[in-house]
Every structure is written in C-alpha cells, then in structure tokens.
C-alpha cells in the first residue's frame with residue numbers, strides 16, 4: 237500500500253480539485269442513496285395505513301408523549317416500590333429514548349405542516365417525485381465523480397509511464413542495465429494501468445460505496461441501533477476472511493504480472509528471431525514453450541479469479557447475513573410487539589411496520605455497496621502489486637550519473653589511463669589498459685573477437701564507467717562532465733545499426749534534429765545513401781525504414797547510420813565495424829566520403845577490413861583486454877603476430893568475396 241500511496245499522492249499533487257470535487261460528489265451519492273431508502277418509511281406508512289404525513293406526524297407525537305407519560309408513571313411506581321436502581325435506570329433510558337424521538341418529530345413537524353400534501357395519494361405522488369429527483373441527482377453526482385476521478389487516474393498513469401520511460405533510458409547504462417524487455421514492457425503497460433485503475437477505484441468506488449453503506453447504516457441505527465448491532469455480529473468473521481483473501485490476491489497479482497512479463501519477453505524474442513526458428517524448423521518447440529508460459533499465466537489468473545469470487549461471496553454473505561439476523565430478530569419484535577429477546581433489550585418501544593420495513597430496506601441497500609466492494613479489493617490489490625513493481629524501478633539509482641558540478645569538456649587527446657573493467661565480477665575484460673589517441677588523429681583498432689574493442693567504446697561514451705583508472709578527453713575525466721556534453725561530441729556508428737520506424741530522412745536527421753532537408757540529403761549523398769534511395773525505394777528519402785529498419789538490407793541500414801553520424805559533425809567519430817555489411821565498391825566510396833567529412837575530427841575505426849585500415853594514421857592491436865602493439869600497417873605485419881594473422885584472414889575473405 238506504501239507504493240500505491242505514492243501514486244495517489246502524485247494524483248493528488250496534480251489533480252487536487254478534480255479529486256476534491258469527485259470525492260464530494262461521491263459523498264453526495266451516498267447521502268442521496270440513503271435519502272432514497274429513507275423514503276420507504278413514509279411510503280410504507282401511507283400505503284399500508286392510508287395516512288397522509290400530517291396524520292402520521294400527529295400519531296408520532298401522540299405516541300411519543302404517551303411513551304414519556306407512561307414511562308414517567310412507571311418510574312414513579314418503581315421508586316415507590318423501592319425497585320432496584322438498575323431497573324429504574326433502564327426505564328429512565330426508555331423515557332429518554334421517547335424524548336429524543338419527540339425532539340426529532342418536533343423538528344420535522346413544521347416542514348410537514350408547511351409542505352406535505354394533505355391527501356394520501358398526493359403524499360404518494362410527492363414521495364415518488366422525491367425518489368425520481370433524488371435518483372436523477374444521484375446519477376448526476378455519480379457521473380461527475382466517475383469522470384473526474386477517471387481523468388485524474390488516467391493522467392497519473394500516463395505521467396507514470398513517461399517517468400518510467402525516462403528512468404528506463406537512464407537505467408540502461410552501466411551495470412544496472414535491465415535486460416528483461418518483457419518484464420519492463422509489462423511494468424510500463426499492464427502494471428501502470430493497474431495502478432491507474434486502483435487510483436480511480438480507491439478514490440472513487442471505494443469511497444462512494446462505503447458512503448452509500450454508511451448512509452444506510454446510519455438510517456438503520458436511527459431506527460433501531462440495538463437491532464443494528466445485533467445484525468453486525470457477522471462482521472468480524474467476514475472482515476477476517478476479507479483480509480486473508482486480500483493478501484492472497486496481492487501475492488497472486490504479482491505472480492500474474494511476472495508471468496505476463498515472461499510471455500511478452502518470450503514473444504518479443506521469438507518475433508525478432510523468427511528467421512532462426514523457421515530456418516531450424518523449431519516452430520513446434522517454440523509453440524510448446526510459449527504454451528507453457530501462457531499456461532503459467534492462466535493458472536495464476538484462475539487463482540486470482542477464485543480469490544475474487546471468494547471475496548464477492550464473502551461480501552454477499554455478509555450482507556445477507558446482516559439482513560437475515562435482523563429479519564429474525566426484527567420480525568420477532570414486530571410480530572410479538574416485544575422490546576426484548578432472551579431478556580436482551582432490543583427496542584425502546586414496540587417497532588411499527590413502517591419502521592421495520594425501512595430498517596430492512598436500509599440493510600438491503602447497505603448490502604449492495606458491500607457486494608460491490610468485493611470487486612474493489614481485487615483491483616486495489618492488483619494496483620498495489622503493480623505500484624510495488626513500478627516504483628521499485630523508479631526508485632532505482634542509475635549506475636551512470638552526472639556530477640554535481642560538471643566541467644565543460646574541451647576537444648583534445650583521448651586517454652585511457654590504467655583502465656580496468658569487468659562486466660561481471662569473474663571475467664575481466666580490460667586489464668590496466670593505457671592508450672592515447674591524439675586530437676584529430678585517425679586510428680584503427682583491431683583485435684580478435686571478444687578482446688574488448690567495443691568495451692573500449694562503451695567506456696568512452698560512458699555507457700559504463702571503468703572499475704579502475706580513468707578515461708579523459710582534453711585532460712578532463714569524462715566522469716566530471718555531463719553525459720550530454722560528452723555524447724554531443726561523439727558520432728557513433730556501431731555494428732548493430734538501429735533505425736526507427738520512420739522515413740529515411742528522419743532517421744538521418746536523428747543525428748542533428750535541427751538539420752534542414754538539404755543538409756540531410758547532403759549527408760545521405762556522402763554516405764552513399766543516394767545510390768540506393770532513388771533506385772530501390774518508392775518515395776526516395778521519404779520512404780519508411782520499417783520497424784527497426786527491417787525493410788532495408790544490412791548494408792543500406794549501415795549507410796543511413798553513417799549519414800546520421802556525419803550529419804552530427806562531431807569532434808570524435810567512432811565507427812565500430814560500421815562497414816562490415818557493405819560491399820567492397822561501396823565501402824571504397826564511403827571511405828572516400830569519410831576522408832572528406834571527418835576532416836580534422838578525431839576518428840576511431842574498429843575494423844578488420846584491410847581497406848579501412850588504409851584510412852588510419854596508426855593501427856592499435858588489442859588482445860585480451862590490453863594494447864598489444866601500435867604502429868603502421870607495414871610495421872605491425874612485421875612486429876605483431878596477432879595483426880599478421882587477422883590481416884591474412886581478412887585478405888583471404890576479401891579475395892573470396894571479390
């Protein structure tokens with residue numbers, strides 16, 4: 237509940253007035269509900285006795301005065317007979333009851349005398365009109381309350397989604413990275429919707445229904461509070477069952493959310509990798525795995541449904557239990573015109589027909605909101621579970637943070653000083669690495685698979701921070717600058733080209749949002765996007781890339797990514813295997829463009845391609861997380877066995893490809 241309270245506080249902070257008006261409207265619904273039930277009393281009196289309200293109030297006054305008179309006479313007689321003080325006290329209480337009742341009657345009398353019709357039929361018409369107007373007003377307040385609360389709840393859920401989205405972007409950095417896409421998708425979708433639903437129910441239905449219930453209970457208490465207490469005897473047991481079931485619902489709600497996360501995660505994974513599934517003919521296996529995951533959701537959902545129906549039954553039984561108890565006791569009192577059952581006093585005076593009918597109507601009307609509250613529990617518990625899952629992510633501290641007093645970066649040499657890094661405790665990826673890349677220099681980094689080349693780039697972009705040592709640019713530790721400042725200076729094209737489901741033009745413009753169409757086209761031309769965009773697409777630069785660039789070839793995607801980086805015109809270019817999927821001829825053309833565009837920016841190329849190595853002033857050979865050798869192509873062929881072997885492999889591959 238602590239986390240759901242946070243969500244409610246957010247709703248309160250932003251939609252105070254909506255909530256206040258909605259809550260007041262809910263209270264009005266409660267009052268009008270009780271008032272409508274209260275109309276049963278005069279209705280019963282008029283229909284069954286043929287009285288009008290003037291006659292009824294006169295009878296009531298007379299009954300009260302008689303009750304007081306007789307009571308006082310009894311007290312006097314008791315005192316004369318030296319009766320016990322307990323007996324006298326009980327009689328005094330009865331007289332006090334009559335006096336109170338007379339006071340209420342006296343208060344009502346002027347209203348009845350002034351406004352109530354004199355004929356019974358007109359009285360009936362008046363009651364019907366009261367009922368109709370009361371119900372119309374109740375509907376009006378109900379609509380106001382529901383709409384305003386829904387608005388506050390939906391807006392709060394959307395705002396939570398935005399916060400969650402921003403947080404996810406921060407948490408993707410460093411070792412706090414969240415790899416469970418399905419789980420995150422469930423949290424941002426279903427869980428947040430469950431929170432919104434819970435807010436709307438908690439501040440709407442769960443105030444409105446108790447308000448209706450309280451109005452009816454108050455009416456019942458006004459008629460006969462002792463009889464009401466008797467009918468409430470079933471409450472403690474029902475409340476205990478309710479609390480136990482509520483805990484189970486919360487626990488199961490969390491399990492449903494987790495299981496849903498696994499279904500979505502699995503679905504996304506197979507959807508992305510469907511070609512592998514098809515190519516290896518593993519459809520049956522994946523269908524079976526998916527079936528098991530959906531079955532797990534089904535099992536938890538069924539549990540939830542069973543708990544929900546138990547709560548509904550519990551509440552319904554509670555309502556009917558109250559009515560039944562009072563039916564038996566009240567029926568006995570009226571039929572026997574008694575005030576006691578088993579020596580226990582249950583009424584000050586024998587109850588009349590209208591009174592007991594109104595009492596029953598009040599209890600039946602109180603049972604309806606109690607029944608409706610059954611569904612409320614399930615939704616609130618689901619919202620509480622969702623809030624725990626969502627706020628635990630929102631509260632997580634990102635591993636990569638900006639410093640409190642950032643220093644502006646200067647263009648300059650890039651230095652890795654004694655840098656060590658491991659993704660997890662056991663495996664060291666970079667070991668005490670030292671490397672300086674001079675400002676404006678073009679370097680190529682080569683090395684066997686898994687030696688740490690991309691990790692080097694990850695540290696430079698502060699996607700991770702080193703465990704030991706520091707990365708500096710222009711002599712400033714990049715941890716002392718803001719991430720925005722750092723990344724604004726770097727143009728990255730990496731091996732996994734990511735394009736968004738937008739036009740080619742907008743995907744290139746992603747490098748610099750302020751770029752004009754002409755600038756975008758110029759960058760496209762330099763990166764050889766032009767060579768396919770006019771011949772292979774229907775709408776040129778306006779053609780859509782498809783989701784994640786799926787309607788383009790690997791090479792075409794890489795060219796768009798290169799154009800995006802060129803458009804940014806950064807201080808530092810990083811090409812991480814950026815031309816690995818481009819044919820040799822296009823690669824040469826891109827390299828020519830690269831030389832023209834990179835100009836005096838620093839450029840780091842992670843590549844095995846011999847043609848790309850020619851662009852570099854120096855080649856850095858990495859092996860097992862360290863710099864093994866640095867030099868020109870010719871020097872390294874002689875000095876570095878690792879380089880020699882890598883080069884020979886690539887040349888053979890290029891010859892085969894040509």
Ligand SMILES: Nc1ncnc2c1ncn2[C@@H]1O[C@H](COP(=O)(O)OP(=O)(O)OP(=O)(O)O)[C@@H](O)[C@H]1O
Pocket residue numbers: 659660665683684685686687688689690691692
């Ligand atoms: N996010 C990660 N979590 C855990 N280990 C990782 C992660 N990314 C990379 N590694 C591991 O770190 C090591 C270095 O990976 P890196 O991607 O830096 O190598 P690389 O030299 O760029 O390889 P390649 O030439 O194959 O792209 C590898 O053993 C890899 O499995």
